[in-house]
Amino acid sequence: MDSSQFQLQILSHSDKMFRLAKSMLRNIDAAQDAVQELCLKLWERREHLVDVENHAAYALRAMRNHCLDMLRVSKENIELDENEMCTEPCPHLQMEQKDLVTLIRIMIDNLPELQRTIIRMRDVEEMELSEIAYITSLSENAVSVNLSRARQKIREKIVMEQKQVEKTIWKT
Amino acid sequence: MENINRLLEKYFQATTTLAEEKVLRTYFESNAVLPEHKQFVSLFTAFNVEKEEVIPFEFKVQLPKRSRANKYIIQALISSGIAACLLIGFCAIQPKTEVENYAIVNGQMNADAEFAQKYVEEKLNEVNNVVTKNMKPIRTLHIVKKRLQPMQNLKVENTKSVKPDATTITPNTTVK
Numbered sequence: 001m002d003s004s005q006f007q008l009q010i011l012s013h014s015d016k017m018f019r020l021a022k023s024m025l026r027n028i029d030a031a032q033d034a035v036q037e038l039c040l041k042l043w044e045r046r047e048h049l050v051d052v053e054n055h056a057a058y059a060l061r062a063m064r065n066h067c068l069d070m071l072r073v074s075k076e077n078i079e080l081d082e083n084e085m086c087t088e089p090c091p092h093l094q095m096e097q098k099d100l101v102t103l104i105r106i107m108i109d110n111l112p113e114l115q116r117t118i119i120r121m122r123d124v125e126e127m128e129l130s131e132i133a134y135i136t137s138l139s140e141n142a143v144s145v146n147l148s149r150a151r152q153k154i155r156e157k158i159v160m161e162q163k164q165v166e167k168t169i170w171k172t
Numbered sequence: 173m174e175n176i177n178r179l180l181e182k183y184f185q186a187t188t189t190l191a192e193e194k195v196l197r198t199y200f201e202s203n204a205v206l207p208e209h210k211q212f213v214s215l216f217t218a219f220n221v222e223k224e225e226v227i228p229f230e231f232k233v234q235l236p237k238r239s240r241a242n243k244y245i246i247q248a249l250i251s252s253g254i255a256a257c258l259l260i261g262f263c264a265i266q267p268k269t270e271v272e273n274y275a276i277v278n279g280q281m282n283a284d285a286e287f288a289q290k291y292v293e294e295k296l297n298e299v300n301n302v303v304t305k306n307m308k309p310i311r312t313l314h315i316v317k318k319r320l321q322p323m324q325n326l327k328v329e330n331t332k333s334v335k336p337d338a339t340t341i342t343p344n345t346t347v348k
Contacts, residue, residue: 032227
């Protein structure tokens, strides 16, 4: 695989890779570093990439594994359990509550790593369940279960948020 | 409307297909969203916002580049290395051609056959001269020894004749 093929088949997915890294690491600079490091690694292994059928899925799987390694090394993987999940955004974020879009993105960010990765792959990247299963090394059924849980949690949050907004409106 | 409700239920159960999800996205992007669905508009808008998020413009993946000059230098180095390896290998594999004919002259090996031959002839002549010179007295002595041989024989014969005969002369013998 030469430079132009690498550009076409791997680097063309760098935005997806960046979004995945940002979702997992929750840090733009770290996500950029992850993309740079992974692209160099893939460039060094470019001879093996010729046989890969789905380059996007391969690159995203490699990116997920790379991010997991980074999280393991930095020990920043402080995942919030389902019970520990923030029911209320932080005070400075409460200012942004009017902006429901931002609020929903925060809700997604507060999901466990696997769930937020899966929901973003499906709803942002519009990937098939089989592709997500390949990237996350899970079965399609497991992906479906995690996706369902993630969506239902977001739905509950949205409904709850809506009720709070209605309450404040009635009070005023 | 019922169709949207059904799709929404399926969506939250994660049983929708990509095509059905596209229908939902299209619906929530439109201006025809019903009031009871308005609360989910932000959800689909959030996904659309994230979809437009790209890697920052100033950031560009840097791949290691090899210039053409570097490429030639690397190729030349590789070629030289291969040539050197081949040469060393050839020398190592080739059987040793030892000099079989040589002479040691004054402690130094000399493989020049002509020089060695002349040197040996010269030295042999010297030896011959010495031997010839030193053998002359020996040869003379040999002649003398040879000529003395008859005299030695003669002495022995004379001694034998003078010797008294044991049978004839005894202590009891009377001299006539």
